[in-house]
Amino acid sequence: MDGIHDVGGMDSYHDLPPDQPDDASPFHHxxxxxxxxxxxxxxxxxxxxxxxxxxxxxxxxxxxxxxxxxxxxxxxxxxxxxxxxxxxxxxxxxxxxxxxxxxxxxxxxxxxxxxxxxxxxxxxxxYLSRRGDGDPSFAVGDRVRAVKRHPAGHTRCPRYVRGAEGEIVADRGAHVYPDENARRGDDERAEQLYNVRFDAEELWGEDCTDADGLHIELWEPYLTAV
Structure with missing residues (x-):
């Protein structure tokens, strides 16, 4: 679903400090x-x-x-x-x-x-990988585009990459497909999972440099070939 939790790429929030002390606790209380x-x-x-x-x-x-x-x-x-x-x-x-x-x-x-x-x-x-139903549709080096879809239920494809073009950089094997697992408890449906790199300029415009990019794990149903 496109809810308030999907804040990636949104403006008007305070900065997050990139560095924390080595002894910082993960809990405040x-x-x-x-x-x-x-x-x-x-x-x-x-x-x-x-x-x-x-x-x-x-x-x-x-x-x-x-x-x-x-x-x-x-x-x-x-x-x-x-x-x-x-x-x-x-x-x-x-x-x-x-x-x-x-x-x-x-x-x-x-x-x-x-x-x-x-x-x-x-x-x-x-978190274990599962055996998929078929061969992967994509290989490392393939150009893909994230599907521009607005599901009513759970998804692990964030809004800011939908419609954007990227490159497959790693194949993670087949894993439980979260959209179906959240909705129906279907932990037997496995889909291929890929690490996809998107140029920052593709996501957030020309103010980004050519060297900037984002790597994100995306399931095969989220992607189409370019």
Whole structure:
């Protein structure tokens, strides 16, 4: 979908500092690390698919998406997915949240380290390549154009490359096609995945130099031959 999450190439946002100190923490608060752990637990235990998680994030209210912290968006998506998967029901979730807000509950001090290898294997499987149904349509060096399409559901083809011409620089093999996996949980449909280089001038105009470019991973249905 063409939602507020697809901000690549958009103007009027503040600059992102390119360099961070070596000891910089990925989290500003302890609870953010807990949310990251919940994500890994849910993905590794097959409570949801990677693409379904992204699709759920994208369905957030646009104003809320821009105003709440990054991991608060993640938490909202995880709550939705865990309810859908039957891990917790909505009423129980509300009751527990109210109990914590009123200081009437504590976080259980429990660990189950024996499950860690199982969860990590579950996460790894989500990123494995799959066997495709046919031969690749493109090869390294081929010129391609990103399809100019505006899907109603999830897609990994960002707006700023649609209609642009680029070059195949690597073939990544067949991987789960995210558009179908997010919509129907179809993790058996695999499509060829390519690394495509676009000249920056092709994407953002003549103010860019010839040396500037962008590499992006795109599935075969997103591309047509030039």
């Amino acid at each position: 302890e609870w953010e690390g807990v949310v990251q752990s919940l994500y890994i637990t849910g993905l590794g235990s097959d409570a949801f698919e990677l693409d379904r998680f992204r699709y759920t994030l994208e369905g957030d209210d646009p104003e809320r998406y821009l105003t709440v912290p990054y991991y608060e968006r993640w938490l909202g998506a995880l709550e939705t997915l865990f309810v859908e998967a039957g891990v917790v029901d909505a009423a129980e979730l509300r009751e527990r949240a109210e109990a914590f807000a009123e200081g009437e509950a504590e976080v259980p001090d429990e660990t189950d380290s024996e499950r860690l290898p199982e969860l990590l294997e579950g996460v790894r499987e989500k």
